[in-house]
Amino acid sequence: MNVQVLPITSADVSRVAHFLHAHLNTRLSVDMWARALTPPWKAAAPNHGFMLIAAGLVVGVYLAFYADRTIGGARHRFCNLAGWCVLPEYRLLSIRLLRALLKQPGYHFTDLSPSGTVIPMNERLGFRHLDSTLVAVPNLPWPARPRGDRTVTADPRRIEDLLSGDDLERYRDHRDALAARHVVLADRGGVCWAVFRHDRPKNLPFFASLVHVSDQAVFRRMFRPFTRHLLLRHGVPATLLEPRVAGFRPPGAITVPTERRRMYRSDTLDPDRIDLLYSELVAVPF
Structure with a gap:
């Protein structure tokens, strides 16, 4: 078979979006896939991932989301491996997409939702596991105490007023992420x-899955008002969170059996330097 491995460029976004809608997740429209492929943050992205082309048609895709991050005062380049979908008759060639991504020099790689045979494959390629323990907490209508020194808000204008520095910059990067x-x-x-x-x-009914907290101490103190807000303002009955992300295990939390894994590959960064931002978890509403 004459099958090419090519980078996904901006000119390819539309046909890749049609492929993903048809073969990976039909609940997301073609337009939604196209928007997800081009996240709102700025990065020197060399591509949107790689694709397999046979007879001029897309027969496989491995998406990637890139970000430039400042960690410990130094700039680091990240490549987040995202949706991987290959038509059955071309599955034996899937590894070519992964190799194309990993051959790109100078990146730390994250894979935040690998499953099935991808996990042992990643292990063989030098990926390490992050603690992905998952717990569930019911969102309850806790009494709202009339305290003027506490604020819980989802108003974009109020958020802009309250945040500053790096947190404000990261919020603006993610403000329009789908x-x-x-x-x-x-x-x-x-x-x-x-x-x-x-x-x-x-x-099951909607859950709120926690992706990031900028200050774990404040989050712990404000956890009850946070879950009350999710219930009353967003209509979400429960929260799924990873204690690694939240910084603590809430009282009454129930461990959720899950095959969810978080993995990364880096020669220099420790696990506590890896978060879930700038990834498919914020870019793709699957």
Whole structure:
């Protein structure tokens, strides 16, 4: 078979979006896929991933999201491996897409939703596991105490007023990301920007899946007002969170059996330097 491995350029976004709508997730429209492929943050992205082309047609895709991050005062380049979809008759060639991505020099790689045979494949290629313990917490209508020193808001204008510095910059990067939902929590001790996404595992009711908190101490103190906000303002009955992300395990949390894994490959960064931002978790509302 004459099958080419080519980078996904801006000119290819439309046909890749049609392929992903038809073969990976039909709940997302072609337009939604196209928007997801071009996330709102600025990055020196060499491509949107790689694709397999046979007889001029897209027969396989491995998406990638790129970001330039400042960690410990130094700039680091990240490549997040995202949706991987190959037509059955071309599955034996799938590895060519992964190799094309990993051959790109100078990147730290993350794979935040690998499944099935991808996990042992990643292990053989030098990926390490992040702690992906998952717990569930019911969102309850806790009594709202009339305290003027606490704030819980999802108003974009109020968020802009409360955040500053790097948190404000990262918020603006993610403000228009399709899957990201934003809440800012503030008390006398500080301000926390929290990011969550809506998930519906196995056709269950919507959950809020926590993606990021900017200040774990504030988040812990404001956790009850946060979950109350999710219930009353977003209609979400429960929150799924990883204690690694939240910084603690909430009282009454129930461990959720899951095959979810988080993995990364880096020669220099420790696991505590890897977060879930600038990834498909905020870009793709699957």
